[in-house]
Amino acid sequence: MRQALEGSQAIARAVSLCKPQVVSAYPITPQTHIVENLSRLVADGELECELVSVESEFSAASVALGAVAAGSRAYTASSSQGILLMAEVLFNIAGLRMPLVLTCANRAVSAPLSIWNDQQDSMAVRDAGWIQLYCADNQEAVDTTIQAFRIAEQCELPVMVCVDGFTLTHTLEVLEMPEPEQVDAFLPPFRFARRLDPDKPLSVGTLVSPEYFTETRHDHHQALRDATDIIVQAQQEWLTISGRDSGGLLRQSGPADARTAILTLGSIAGTLEEAMEAHGTGAPARLIVLRAFRPFPDQALRDACQGLERLIVLERALSPGAGGIVGSEVRAALSALDRPPRVFNFAVGLGGRDVPLEIYPRLLDAVDAGRGSDFDILDLDPSKLPAEDA
Amino acid sequence: MSQDKDIPLAELRRAQPRFSGFEAGHRACLGCGEALAARLVTESAGPDVVYANATGCLEVFTTAWPESAWRVPWMHSLFANAAAIGAGMEAALKAQGRSTRVIAMGGDGGTFDIGFQALSGMLERGHNVLYVCYDNEAYMNTGIQRSSSTPHAAVTTTSPAGRERMGKRHLKKDIVSIVAAHHIPYAATASVAYPADLRKKVRRALAIDGPTFLHVHTPCPLGWGHDSALTIEIARLAVQTGLFPVIELERGGVAGVMPIREQRPVSDYLRLQNRFRHLFADDVRAREELEHLQALADHNIERYGLRPGHEADPLDTEGADTVKRGGVR
Numbered sequence: 056m057r058q059a060l061e062g063s064q065a066i067a068r069a070v071s072l073c074k075p076q077v078v079s080a081y082p083i084t085p086q087t088h089i090v091e092n093l094s095r096l097v098a099d100g101e102l103e104c105e106l107v108s109v110e111s112e113f114s115a116a117s118v119a120l121g122a123v124a125a126g127s128r129a130y131t132a133s134s135s136q137g138i139l140l141m142a143e144v145l146f147n148i149a150g151l152r153m154p155l156v157l158t159c160a161n162r163a164v165s166a167p168l169s170i171w172n173d174q175q176d177s178m179a180v181r182d183a184g185w186i187q188l189y190c191a192d193n194q195e196a197v198d199t200t201i202q203a204f205r206i207a208e209q210c211e212l213p214v215m216v217c218v219d220g221f222t223l224t225h226t227l228e229v230l231e232m233p234e235p236e237q238v239d240a241f242l243p244p245f246r247f248a249r250r251l252d253p254d255k256p257l258s259v260g261t262l263v264s265p266e267y268f269t270e271t272r273h274d275h276h277q278a279l280r281d282a283t284d285i286i287v288q289a290q291q292e293w294l295t296i297s298g299r300d301s302g303g304l305l306r307q308s309g310p311a312d313a314r315t316a317i318l319t320l321g322s323i324a325g326t327l328e329e330a331m332e333a334h335g336t337g338a339p340a341r342l343i344v345l346r347a348f349r350p351f352p353d354q355a356l357r358d359a360c361q362g363l364e365r366l367i368v369l370e371r372a373l374s375p376g377a378g379g380i381v382g383s384e385v386r387a388a389l390s391a392l393d394r395p396p397r398v399f400n401f402a403v404g405l406g407g408r409d410v411p412l413e414i415y416p417r418l419l420d421a422v423d424a425g426r427g428s429d430f431d432i433l434d435l436d437p438s439k440l441p442a443e444d445a
Numbered sequence: 446m447s448q449d450k451d452i453p454l455a456e457l458r459r460a461q462p463r464f465s466g467f468e469a470g471h472r473a474c475l476g477c478g479e480a481l482a483a484r485l486v487t488e489s490a491g492p493d494v495v496y497a498n499a500t501g502c503l504e505v506f507t508t509a510w511p512e513s514a515w516r517v518p519w520m521h522s523l524f525a526n527a528a529a530i531g532a533g534m535e536a537a538l539k540a541q542g543r544s545t546r547v548i549a550m551g552g553d554g555g556t557f558d559i560g561f562q563a564l565s566g567m568l569e570r571g572h573n574v575l576y577v578c579y580d581n582e583a584y585m586n587t588g589i590q591r592s593s594s595t596p597h598a599a600v601t602t603t604s605p606a607g608r609e610r611m612g613k614r615h616l617k618k619d620i621v622s623i624v625a626a627h628h629i630p631y632a633a634t635a636s637v638a639y640p641a642d643l644r645k646k647v648r649r650a651l652a653i654d655g656p657t658f659l660h661v662h663t664p665c666p667l668g669w670g671h672d673s674a675l676t677i678e679i680a681r682l683a684v685q686t687g688l689f690p691v692i693e694l695e696r697g698g699v700a701g702v703m704p705i706r707e708q709r710p711v712s713d714y715l716r717l718q719n720r721f722r723h724l725f726a727d728d729v730r731a732r733e734e735l736e737h738l739q740a741l742a743d744h745n746i747e748r749y750g751l752r753p754g755h756e757a758d759p760l761d762t763e764g765a766d767t768v769k770r771g772g773v774r
Contacts (some may be wrong), residue, residue, distance in 0.1 A: 079534060102655035109529065110566030117526035117563065118602025124520050125495060127540050129533070147522050153471035250530035251495045251534070257456075260521035261508035345695055 056232050058143030062193040062223040065230060066093075066132075066158055066216075068150065069200040071102040072238040073156075075130040077122035078243075079107035081115045083137040084170045085220035086160040088131060091221035092350065112137035116144035116157075124259060125248030128204065130155065134220055138176040145213075147299075149184030150275065151260055154207035154214075154300060157185075158200065161321065161371070162220040163242020163406040172220040174321060174371040178380050184275055186214040186282055187349040190325035191302070193218075198301040202289045205242050208283045209289070211249075215352070217324040217348075219371075227428045237296050279350045286347055290416070302344060304352035306361055309341030309386065314364040316357075316396075317418065318385060320345040323403070323410055325389040330415035339419060347382070353388035360389055363396035368423055369414075369433070373402045378430030400426035403434050410434075454516070462493050462615045464512055466517035472506040476673025477578040478548070478663030478680060479503055479552070482637045487517060489647035490548060495534050496520070499527035499551030499560055503579060505555035505705050525559040527551045528567035529572040544649055546731040550577040551596035554584045568656045575650045575657045578620065589668040593618040596688070598734040598739065599669070599720045606723035611734050616741075624658045625694040632658040634695040638680035642691065642703065661666075662689045670719020683712035687742035688751045704753045708746065713737045 060068070069288045070078070078097075080090040096102040105122075109115045110313050114132045122129040127320060133141060138159055148155065159177045163169040177187060178216045190196040194220045203214040218224055249257060256430070294300050307316075308399060309331050317327060318341050326342040343359050343366075345352070360366055366389070368382040377383065382400030389395040401421050404410040421427055466487030473480035475573030480702040483503055487494075496519040498504045504521045507514040523532045538545050549567070556578040560722060567574060583601045584590040591604040596617045600606050625632045630653045635643040643661060650657035664675040665681050665687050683689040684703065691703035712735060713719035724731045724738075746752060 072566045077536045078535065079536075105531065105540045107536050107570065110533075110562060110569070113526060114529035114563050114566050116531070116532035117522065117529030118536065120522060121497060121520075121530035122537035123533075124530070125537035125541075127537035129537070143523060144526060151522070165468075174587060218704045251494070251517055251520060253493045254455075255519045256516055258508050258513035258515045258519045260504075262505050267510050313496075319553040406522075 056234070057229065058232050059226050059229045060193070060232070061088065061225060062196060062218060063225065063230065064092045065193050065197050065228070066200055066218065066224075067092030068195040068232060070130050071096050072233060072235055073201060073204045074128065075104050076101075076127035077105045077116035077119065077129040078131065079109050079115045079122070079129070081109050081112045081133050081134070081137060083112070083134045085134045085162060085224045085366065086134040086137070086158070088224060089158055089160065095109065099153070112141040113144060114331045116141035116148065119155050120144060120148050120153055121150070123155045123247065124251050126245075126247045126252070128245040133159040135164055135176045136366060137426060139164060140178060142180055145180050145183040145185065148213050151265045152275070152278065154211050156203045157213065157215050158223045159215050159217045160220040168190055168319045169406035170220050172371070173405045173407070174217065174219070174392065177215060177217045178372040181349055181365065181380070183210070184279065185349060185410060186210070186212055186279065186286070187217060188214065188286070188346055189217045189348060190223065191319040191344055192321060193223055193226070193298065194230040195301045196223060197230060197232065198293060198297065198299055200300065201238055202217065202293050205289050209232055209285050210278060212278055212282060217321065223323045227243065231297070231299065233297055235373055238293040241293055241296050241402050261392055269319065284349070285350060285351050295388070302346040303321055304347040304355045305343055305359060307340050307343050307346050311335055313339065314362075315340040315419070316343050316360070316363050316365070318343040318370055318381075319369040320348060320381065323371065323414070326410055326412060327415055333408070347380070351384055351388065353391075356385065357392055358390050360396055363423065364398065367397040367399045367401065367418060367427065368388065369401050369403055369418065371402065371404050373405075373430075382430060397428070399431045400432070401427045401433040403432070405432070408434055424442040447762045447768040463488060465491070466492065466494070467507070468514045468516055469714045471514035472509065473502070473666050474673070476666040476676040477587050478637045478665060478676050479557055479581055480674070482505070482579050482643065482663045483550070484773060485637070485640050485643050486550075486647050489548070489644040490651060491516065493544070494546045494548050495538070497522070497530035497534060497547065497549040499555030500524035501552040502554050503550065505586055524555055527542070527555060527560055528574070530570040530578055531576065532567045532570065535572045535574050535721065547574045548577060549574055549762045550579065552583055552585070553578060553580045554592045557594045557620050558592050564624070565627065568624060568629050568658070573654055574661065575647070577659045577773050579661050580662045581616070581663050581668060582599045583665070583668050585665050585668040595619065596738070597723060598738060600723060601720070610669060611723060612720070614708055619651070621660050621692070621694065625697045627656070628697055629658065630655045631693070634662070634689065634691050636684050636689060636691055637663045637664070638684065639679045639691065639703070646693070668720070670722070671717050675717060679714065679717055680693070682709060682717070685709045686714045687746040687751060688714060688738070690745045690751055692749050699749060700739045702749050702751055705746065705751045706753060711735065711742050
């Protein structure tokens with residue numbers, strides 16, 4: 056059904072259509088509306104589930120983990136400081152190979168305190184062993200949330216669905232809300248083979264000596280590598296059911312013969328697409344939108360970058376002292392090409408700084424002017440820096 | 446157990462005269478109070494239970510991949526989250542309409558300290574979980590560091606006695622009162638020296654709908670520095686001196702106590718353990734600390750009315766602040 060919904064509301068409804076049996080969360084801006092909406096659905100009898108309003112994000116993730124271990128489909132959501140507070144549990148969930156879904160309403164990490172959007176939070180836990188999918192708009196957020204449960208349960212891996220805080224979570228968008236029958240046809244009931252069951256007792260989370268640890272890490276890595284196929288498969292099947300393409304591992308738009316491409320992830324993609332449309336077929340650069348950041352789709356990326364002369368990586372986080380996070384990984388993946396494009400790397404829109412339509416020409420001008428060949432912050436305003444740093 | 450290799454586990458369990466969820470062959474130290482208490486808890490709880498275990502000795506000595514001492518469904522996640530894991534398990538079982546019970550367990554570090562917030566949250570939200578704390582009064586798994594459960598004046602590797610210090614300078618946290626202040630239906634203390642009482646309390650807690658808490662005193666020969674043959678005797682002395690009152694609290698009020706027939710002086714308990722050896726030196730500070738500990742024991746006895754026939758008002762904590770606190774003055 057076509058509806059105008061706030062991002063958080065749409066995500067909550069998508070979660071509800073997946074019939075989680077346990078939802079646990081702690082309030083944090085800008086994630087709160089998702090859980091508030093879920094609470095409303097439970098209060099109105101539209102969603103039958105155990106809603107656990109916990110005392111911290113550490114417990115939010117732990118309750119979801121305990122619920123999955125006991126055999127129930129579980130969901131949680133967080134942002135920013137909350138993601139960092141639950142970081143220990145996030146690694147644990149993934150290491151125990153527990154399938155659950157978490158929405159990360161992306162937000163900057165303190166200090167300085169900022170409640171506004173960037174992607175530092177989910178990037179900080181990129182090595183936790185979760186699948187990470189980034190959404191460009193709220194339609195993708197809805198479709199990806201539904202796919203996430205299927206992917207998680209098929210791979211026995213947790214999935215983090217990343218949506219830009221405020222830019223998506225608090226924005227009204229006209230979108231197609233799937234029908235319950237569509238979701239039921241796509242997502243079978245959760246049957247967890249390793250469920251804790253008194254009839255078949257398992258010991259889960261044991262101490263592992265150096266004799267076995269390496270192999271468990273290998274298995275986990277391999278499971279994530281293998282997830283690339285399952286992500287693509289899930290999105291294709293959902294496309295058949297819903298008629299909507301939510302991007303697989305990555306998607307491309309703009310003139311296929313352009314020798315320059317911009318790679319980004321999250322809601323900046325929508326801004327760039329709109330800016331490109333103004334140029335019609337004569338757009339000077341095409342767009343590559345990374346949907347899966349973990350597993351990192353290196354082969355799909357290499358395929359997408361064949362014949363490119365310049366690739367501009369635009370991201371909403373940075374690794375202080377190193378530079379771009381996505382940029383470094385893209386460079387590493389493309390180094391396997393015989394003729395890799397020259398990679399330019401910029402951070403933009405940190406701590407909620409607006410990313411306007413003009414970003415598109417400004418980015419291309421910056422590259423022409425020689426910026427970003429290593430790493431630069433595109434929208435840095437030197438006039439606001441202390442005199443000695445400017 | 447190698448001769449049993451081909452017999453299905455379910456059959457083995459049926460063949461046992463009494464259910465045991467906790468098998469021999471684990472790697473606990475000789476005389477480990479926690480191992481004994483865990484066996485008593487699983488025996489009393491029966492087979493239809495799912496366990497959440499905090500990081501600590503119990504987790505480490507019972508599971509070393511690919512071996513496990515548990516015959517019950519058991520999960521270890523992290524140090525700080527056993528209560529939250531238990532809460533999640535309980536929510537899931539409830540959603541599935543299953544009657545399987547949940548027991549979350551941790552040591553004193555995982556309960557009094559790092560897992561305290563998750564415990565408080567689980568209790569406040571009223572999850573149908575029994576939380577068992579095996580209290581050996583320090584971080585034994587990491588090498589005997591002080592916790593907020595370590596008794597006043599006890600020596601640990603991070604509260605050593607020396608020219609300027611007489612062991613731990615702070616009081617043992619009164620965890621059972623804090624837990625009971627969550628208005629939960631049942632909170633109790635028990636000692637590994639009194640297995641019948643411990644068993645009864647596990648069954649009582651599991652019969653109650655709602656969060657329940659069991660605080661079990663479990664000596665650690667390694668950490669306390671006592672002969673491993675003396676575990677039970679030392680645990681019994683902790684009760685008989687009044688240092689570890691054995692009580693039951695319902696909705697925050699005292700519902701039952703284990704009276705002390707003949708109060709033993711605290712020195713009888715302390716002198717058997719190396720962690721208190723410095724209190725028996727010819728030193729005025731040592732004598733003062735012994736007096737402090739005796740006063741704490743006397744206060745417990747007064748507060749809970751632990752003398753036979755003695756009826757005290759357990760909510761009356763007057764006198765608690767007359768106990769001399771602090772080590773070095």
